[in-house]
Structure formats: structure tokens, C-alpha cells
Amino acid sequence: MEKYNLHFFIIFVFLFTNVTTPNNTAFDSIENKLDEVMITATKTKRVLSSLPLNASIITSDQIQNTNANRLSEIINEELGLITVDDFGGVKGIQMQGLDSQYTLILIDNQPIVGRSAGTLDLDRISVGNIQQIEIVRGASSSLYGNEALAGVINIITKDPGYGFTGSISSSIKTHKTIDNNINLNFGNDKFKSSLFYNHFSSDGYDLDASDFLRTVNKFENSTTQLKLSYLINDKFEIKFNFRNFTQTIENIASSSLSGESYIDEENINLSLVHQIENINTRLDIYFSNYFADEYLNDENGNLHSESFFDQIIFKPELKSEFRTKKNNTIVVGLGNKKESLNRTYFDIKPSQNSIFTYFQYDFNPSEKINLIIGSRFDNTEEYNSQLSPKFSGIYKFNKDLSLKFSSGYGFKAPEFRQLYFNFTNSTQGYSVIGFNVVQDVINQLINEGQISNIIVSLDNFNDKLKAESSFSLNLGIDYQLNSKTDINLNVFNNSTQNLIDVQVIANKTNGQNIFSYYNINRVSTYGLELNSDYEINKDLSILLGYQLLYAYDLDAQKAFENGEVFARLTPQSDAFRLKKSDYFGLYNRSRHMGSFKINYKNPKKRLSSSLRIIYRSKYGLFDTNSNNYLDKYDQFVDGYFTANTTLIKKFDKIDITAGIENILNYKDVQNISSLSGRIYYFKLKYNLNQL
Numbered sequence: 001m002e003k004y005n006l007h008f009f010i011i012f013v014f015l016f017t018n019v020t021t022p023n024n025t026a027f028d029s030i031e032n033k034l035d036e037v038m039i040t041a042t043k044t045k046r047v048l049s050s051l052p053l054n055a056s057i058i059t060s061d062q063i064q065n066t067n068a069n070r071l072s073e074i075i076n077e078e079l080g081l082i083t084v085d086d087f088g089g090v091k092g093i094q095m096q097g098l099d100s101q102y103t104l105i106l107i108d109n110q111p112i113v114g115r116s117a118g119t120l121d122l123d124r125i126s127v128g129n130i131q132q133i134e135i136v137r138g139a140s141s142s143l144y145g146n147e148a149l150a151g152v153i154n155i156i157t158k159d160p161g162y163g164f165t166g167s168i169s170s171s172i173k174t175h176k177t178i179d180n181n182i183n184l185n186f187g188n189d190k191f192k193s194s195l196f197y198n199h200f201s202s203d204g205y206d207l208d209a210s211d212f213l214r215t216v217n218k219f220e221n222s223t224t225q226l227k228l229s230y231l232i233n234d235k236f237e238i239k240f241n242f243r244n245f246t247q248t249i250e251n252i253a254s255s256s257l258s259g260e261s262y263i264d265e266e267n268i269n270l271s272l273v274h275q276i277e278n279i280n281t282r283l284d285i286y287f288s289n290y291f292a293d294e295y296l297n298d299e300n301g302n303l304h305s306e307s308f309f310d311q312i313i314f315k316p317e318l319k320s321e322f323r324t325k326k327n328n329t330i331v332v333g334l335g336n337k338k339e340s341l342n343r344t345y346f347d348i349k350p351s352q353n354s355i356f357t358y359f360q361y362d363f364n365p366s367e368k369i370n371l372i373i374g375s376r377f378d379n380t381e382e383y384n385s386q387l388s389p390k391f392s393g394i395y396k397f398n399k400d401l402s403l404k405f406s407s408g409y410g411f412k413a414p415e416f417r418q419l420y421f422n423f424t425n426s427t428q429g430y431s432v433i434g435f436n437v438v439q440d441v442i443n444q445l446i447n448e449g450q451i452s453n454i455i456v457s458l459d460n461f462n463d464k465l466k467a468e469s470s471f472s473l474n475l476g477i478d479y480q481l482n483s484k485t486d487i488n489l490n491v492f493n494n495s496t497q498n499l500i501d502v503q504v505i506a507n508k509t510n511g512q513n514i515f516s517y518y519n520i521n522r523v524s525t526y527g528l529e530l531n532s533d534y535e536i537n538k539d540l541s542i543l544l545g546y547q548l549l550y551a552y553d554l555d556a557q558k559a560f561e562n563g564e565v566f567a568r569l570t571p572q573s574d575a576f577r578l579k580k581s582d583y584f585g586l587y588n589r590s591r592h593m594g595s596f597k598i599n600y601k602n603p604k605k606r607l608s609s610s611l612r613i614i615y616r617s618k619y620g621l622f623d624t625n626s627n628n629y630l631d632k633y634d635q636f637v638d639g640y641f642t643a644n645t646t647l648i649k650k651f652d653k654i655d656i657t658a659g660i661e662n663i664l665n666y667k668d669v670q671n672i673s674s675l676s677g678r679i680y681y682f683k684l685k686y687n688l689n690q691l
Contacts, residue, residue: 039109040134040154042362042372043143043331044321052370052394052404054474054490054529058133060158065599065610067171067646067657067683069179069200071155072122072674074133077612077644079545079595080529081135083122084588085673092119096137096492097525097551097589098150098470102412104140106154108241110269111147113311113339114290118415124245124265126223128169128181129196131158138472138492139410141388142374145337145356149410149470150494160185160192160227164688171657171683175216175676177202184688190231198223204250205676207669212255215673221247221263239271253296257304261294278323286315307344314338328363331374341416345423347437350416354380368396378411383467386411400480405473412468418500418517419465429512432502435465438516442506449509456505456516466519470496484535493526522554523586539602545595551586556629567625567633582631584620590639592617606650613643621671637671657683 036048041055048057058074068074072083072091082094092100101118104111105125112120133155140148166184173179182197201220208215228240249261265288272283295306317335324330333356340351360374375389392406414435421434422441433441438461445451476490499521506514527549534542559565560583566575567582585591594615601608617639624635646659661679668675 036132038134039156040106040152041136042329042360043319043333044329044362049478050370050394052372052392053406054137054476054492056135056137058135060131063127063130063133064648064657065608065646066612066644067659067681068127069171069173069177070123071125071127071133074127075122075153077595077597077614078135079531079593080137080547082590082593082616083674091122091674093122093153094588095150096472096494097527097549097586098494098496098523102147102150102410102468102470104144104146104148104152106144106152107243107267108157108269109154110267110284110286110315111288111313112265112267113288113313114263114265114292114309115415117417124221124247124263125155126179126181126198126200128179128198128223129157129183129194129225131156137490138406138474139388139390139408139470139494141378141386141410142376142390142408143358143360145354145376145378145386145388146411146413146467149412149468149496157196157225157227158183158185158194160187160194160229162187162192166688167685168688169655169683169685171681173202173661173681174679175203175205177681179683192227192229194225194227196223196225207667207673207676213252215676217250217252219247219249221245235275237273239269239273241267241269241271243267251294251296256299257296259294259296259304262292264291265289280321282319284315284317284319286313286317288313288315308342309344310342312340326364328361331358331360331362333358343416346416346420347422348420350420352381352413352416354378370394380413383413383464386467386469402478404476404478407471407473410470410472414465414467414500414517429508429510431508431512431514433505433514433516435461435517438505442514445506445508445514451506451514452509453507454505455507456503456518460518461516465500465517466498468496468498468500468519470494486533488529488531490529491527492529494524496521496523496525499523520555523552524554525549525551525586525589540600541598543595543597545593545597547593549589549591549593551589552583553586557583560629560631565627565629565631567627567631569633578627578631578633582633584630584632584634587621587630588619590617590619592639608648608650609646611643611645613641615639615641637668640666640668642666642675653687653689655683655685655687657681657685 036057037045038048038051038055038057039045041051041053048055058078063074066074066077075081075093076083080096083091084094084100085091093103094100095103105120135153137151140152144152164186169181171179178201180199185194199222204214204216204218206214223245225243230238245265247263251259251261268287270285274281290311292309296304298304315335315337317333319333322330335356337354340349342349356376356378358376360372362372364370371393373391375387378386388409388411390408394402394404396402417434419434419436421432422437424431439458442458472494474490474492479487481487498519500517500519501521502515503518504513505516508514527547530546532544560578561580563577565578567578568575596613599610618636620630620634620636623630625633641664643663644661645663646657649656659681662675662677665678666675667677
């Protein structure tokens with residue numbers, strides 16, 4: 001660490017210990033945390049501490065303490081969740097060692113579409129009107145079906161309340177990053193409404209001046225959300241939720257090619273809620289459309305290339321919740337999901353229709369035991385139908401100690417690109433073909449004389465591409481050591497099969513290869529997560545967290561064990577055989593992660609502060625010794641710390657926030673594009689009083 005950075009850090013720690021955190025912070029007390037209510041885990045309202053699942057909540061107060069603008073920023077500070085950039089710079093999330101494509105992202109209980117190569121960009125989601133973020137770790141397809149193989153993240157936005165209230169805020173960060181929010185709310189006994197608007201823009205930045213490309217291009221986007229509800233009578237309510245996101249990004253590919261990328265996303269949900277005695281029934285009719293278009297022009301303004309992506313989902317779902325006399329809960333649901341995609345490099349406009357039904361029984365055999373059993377059946381057209389069971393339970397030894405476990409099955413259906421893609425690189429000449437169109441495309445290329453050798457028989461493409469699947473197991477202990485200390489330990493294991501990978505299926509006469517998709521890989525991720533909340537006094541709270549993660553491709557592990565893998569210390573040195581212990585695991589996985597968060601408050605002065613330190617141990621991004629595996633002789637990204645701090649001062653109507661992200665000014669230009677160096681920010685928020 002540079003001397004300047006060390007001095008800077010010492011000064012900031014000194015300032016931190018003499019200021020404060022919010023009066024209503026999520027760390028006010030362990031008791032408040034235990035009273036947090038979650039919906040995502042069971043599709044019913046349950047107190048978080050009573051859930052027999054590996055689940056957590058990020059509250060609006062915690063979001064305020066981080067001064068996050070986008071979802072990726074707040075997720076980065078949650079233990080065990082890592083945002084990773086794909087090759088297009090899109091930020092996805094890694095959960096319990098599983099890639100971002102296996103985590104289902106919801107906003108107000110409905111899925112967000114528009115994934116780039118399987119990754120949903122978390123920077124599309126503003127946090128300006130979020131009530132809480134609910135996280136369920138482990139396979140959750142028993143309730144949510146496709147894409148919930150690793151878990152679920154549900155962003156719950158603020159519901160309308162009574163009276164006329166609102167807020168206006170504006171923040172500015174380094175790189176001319178500006179975030180403006182407007183929140184307005186009006187409600188009475190019958191009608192409630194809220195309007196949220198966010199405008200976010202940045203000049204971007206460049207970490208490498210040796211080329212014409214920028215690390216992050218200049219962009220601007222906006223989010224609009226309207227929520228309405230009308231109470232017809234004491235039994236029947238109608239709700240309407242509309243969300244729109246638009247974004248434009250400067251697109252610079254070289255010194256002579258530039259253009260623009262554009263995104264337009266719409267989500268509409270109409271809900272009918274009926275309540276009679278112990279039966280609650282809800283009908284959701286959900287529509288989502290994600291459209292993206294990008295182009296490049298040459299230096300003369302002529303169109304060089306253009307691509308588009310247009311995805312539509314329509315999903316009606318009927319859910320009923322029954323509460324028995326013994327306060328047990330039965331949940332049943334039925335729905336239909338219709339999806340279509342029109343995009344570049346598809347010869348057809350594929351569509352998919354899936355009918356699903358689910359059942360869940362939440363019951364208490366005794367005062368100390370709570371069990372949940374459930375299952376979901378998805379009947380689909382393009383791949384084999386799926387049955388997704390789950391079983392979880394919690395045993396409370398006493399009011400301070402409980403043991404919980406959860407097991408479940410998750411799956412991810414093949415994406416349209418894996419089924420129908422038909423792409424040929426115009427510069428290098430290789431091709432990537434979707435599983436369902438391999439036979440037609442290869443036969444056409446044979447007739448055109450472009451095929452020199454068939455490596456994989458076309459008969460292998462007669463069957464359907466299977467859905468990727470995973471069985472997850474979580475075992476946890478919650479222990480309240482005393483009135484001030486809460487300890488949570490969770491051990492997890494995910495056994496994943498039928499992962500979809502690419503393989504060479506044929507050679508072209510031009511010397512290039514043809515790739516397609518197939519089921520082969522088996523992956524195992526396992527480890528533990530440890531969290532501890534310590535309330536030193538009513539004003540000072542500390543949270544410590546640690547994750548240990550092992551993530552292996554089992555086929556690769558077997559190859560090492562059989563002595564089939566070799567390495568060289570340098571390109572000129574002799575190759576030597578590697579042992580099983582030399583295999584490090586999957587790419588972009590850190591063996592160790594840690595977090596340290598401290599909040600201190602002064603209610604009298606209405607001042608607040610927080611300091612958050614995150615550690616990530618070394619990880620590998622690429623195979624650097626040409627054996628197609630990540631072993632201990634490859635080059636790794638060094639482990640590193642990041643530290644962020646926030647200071648908040650509250651007045652009657654105005655909140656002032658200031659702080660620094662990446663205090664230590666850590667940068668890795670070659671490997672980590674999301675860390676641009678130290679970032680300063682300032683935010684001003686004006687609160688409208690209730691009328």
C-alpha cells in the first residue's frame with residue numbers, strides 16, 4: 001500500500017470513530033433484524049429468523065448507508081455474492097460459486113428478462129425506490145421454476161402509503177456520474193399511488209490509454225415506475241405496476257468504428273387480490289418486453305454492422321394461500337409462461353410455452369419444529385419437463401439456538417441461443433450453431449462444399465438438449481450468544497449436472513471450426529458462510545462475515561486424478577504431469593471472502609456513518625499454461641481489499657450524504673474493469689412532509 005493511501009485511510013478511520021450512523025439503521029438491534037419479514041422464500045409472509053432456509057434481507061436503511069445507485073453496488077457488499085463482468089462488460093452475480101446465469105432476478109416478484117449470453121445486467125436496476133432486497137440461496141425451482149438453479153434475488157420496491165409524501169434527491173460521483181431521483185406518493189383508505197423516476201448518467205472512464213477503447217463508455221439511462229392500488233371492499237383489491245427502463249451507450253469499437261447501443265425495457269403487472277377469512281387468492285397477469293439495438297458506423301458515417309434483440313414474456317399466474325386452524329399454510333399455484341425472441345443470427349423467431357403448477361405445505365409438527373415440503377412441475381415444449389421438489393426444516397432447541405436445513409432441486413432451461421443460434425464470424429470464419437438447427441445448417445454447408453470433416457455425428461442431435469439441473473443442500477445454525485451477539489453458520493453444497501458447454505462438431509474447408517452446444521459438465525460447489533452481528537452498545541454495531549468456497553468441474557478433477565493434465569513453468573520448459581492437488585477449480589472463484597462492517601450513530605445530532613471493508617482472495621480468469629484447466633501454476637488475480645465509507649447528516653427536511661468508495665484506491669487495470677480507483681460522492685435529498 002502506498003504511504004499516501006495508508007495516511008488517507010488512518011485519517012478516515014479517525015473521522016469515522018467520531019461520527020455516526022442513521023437512527024433507523026438495520027443494525028439498531030439484533031431484535032429488529034429478527035423481526036424482518038420475507039416473502040420470496042415461501043411466497044408467503046414469514047419472519048426471517050423463523051425461516052428454515054439460507055435467506056437474508058438487505059433493508060432500505062442498509063442501502064442508504066452505502067449510498068448505492070445501482071443494484072450491483074449494494075450486492076458487492078453482501079457476503080457470498082460477487083458481481084462479475086462478462087466479456088461485454090455486463091455485471092452479473094455469482095452465488096455460492098455458481099455463475100450469474102443460474103440466479104433468478106425478480107422485481108416485485110416478477111422475472112426480469114433480457115440476458116446477455118445468460119447474464120442479467122445488475123446495472124439496469126436503480127435502488128432509489130427499493131424497500132428491501134430478499135435473497136434466497138440454494139436451488140429454488142420448487143416455487144420459481146427456470147433460472148432459479150442457484151437461488152433467487154427479489155427486489156421489492158416501496159408500496160404506496162397514506163397521505164401525500166415524497167422526496168427529491170441528487171448525487172454526484174467521480175467521472176461525472178450523476179444520479180437523480182424523484183419519489184412521490186399519494187394514498188387514502190381506498191386508493192394509493194406512487195411514482196418513481198430515476199435518471200442516471202456517467203462520462204465513463206478509461207483504465208488503459210494504450211488503445212482506442214474505453215473501459216466504461218459514456219452512457220445515460222432512466223427508470224420510471226408507477227404503482228397503483230384500489231381497494232374495492234374489505235375483501236377485494238386491484239393493483240397495477242408499470243416499470244420502464246431506457247438506456248443509451250456510446251459504442252466505440254476502434255479508431256474508425258463507432259455507434260450506439262440502445263435498450264428499452266417495459267414490465268407491466270396487473271394483480272387481483274381476494275381475501276376471505278383464511279384464504280388469500282392472487283391473480284397476476286405479467287407482461288415484459290426487452291428490446292436492444294446496437295450499430296457501428298465507419299468513419300464516413302456508413303453502417304458497418306447492426307444487431308438487435310427483442311424478447312417478450314407473458315405470464316399469468318394464479319396463487320392461493322390457505323391457513324389451517326393450526327396455523328399451518330398450504331400454497332398452490334398454476335400458471336402459464338409464453339416466451340418469444342426475435343434477434344440477429346436467428347433464422348426463425350423461436351417461441352416457447354410452459355405450463356406450471358406448484359404446491360407447498362408449511363406446517364409445525366410441534367412448537368419447536370417447522371417443516372416445509374413442496375414441489376413444482378413445469379411442462380415445456382423445447383426440453384424435457386421438470387419436477388422440482390424441496391424439503392426444509394428448522395428445529396428450535398430454545399429461544400437462542402436453532403438448527404435449520406434445506407434441500408431442493410433447481411433447473412435452468414436451455415436458452416434460445418443454445419437452441420437456434422446461427423452465427424458465423426465474418427473476420428475469422430468460425431461458426432456457432434444452436435443444438436436444434438445443427439442438422440439443417442450442417443447439411444446445407446455440406447451441399448455448399450464448406451465442410452471438410454464431421455467430428456460429432458449428426459445423430460447426436462436427434463434428442464433434445466437437456467435442462468441444466470442442480471441439487472442443493474444447506475445446513476445452518478443460528479445462535480444468539482447473548483442479547484448483543486448473533487452468530488449464523490451455514491454449510492452448503494451444490495451438485496450440478498448437464499451443464500451446457502460448447503464443443504467442436506465439424507471442421508470447415510477454410511481451416512476454421514464449427515461449434516455447438518451439448519450436455520456434459522458436472523460441477524460441485526461447496527463451503528461455508530459465517531456471519532456475526534455484535535451490538536457493542538445501542539449506538540455501535542459491528543458485522544463480521546466470512547465465506548469459504550470450493551468450486552470444481554468434476555470431469556476436470558478426474559482428469560487431474562488420472563494424470564492426464566500437464567503444465568509448463570515457462571513456454572520453453574519441459575512439460576510435467578500435474579496431480580489432483582494442483583487443480584485449483586473453476587475460473588473467477590475466490591477460495592476466501594470476508595467482510596467487516598461497522599455502524600455508529602448519534603441520534604441527538606442526527607449524524608450517522610458506516611465503514612465497510614470487503615476482502616476477496618486470489619482467483620484465476622484464464623488458463624495461462626495452455627492445458628485448458630485452472631491449476632496452481634497459472635497466473636492469478638491477487639487478493640485485494642476494498643473499503644467504502646458513508647457520512648449522513650439529517651435535518652428536518654434535508655438529508656446530506658457524503659463519502660468515498662474504494663478508499664484504498666485499489667486498481668487492477670488488466671483484470672478488474674469495475675474498479676476505477678477512489679471515488680468521491682455527495683448527495684442531497686429533500687423530503688416532502690406528509691400533508
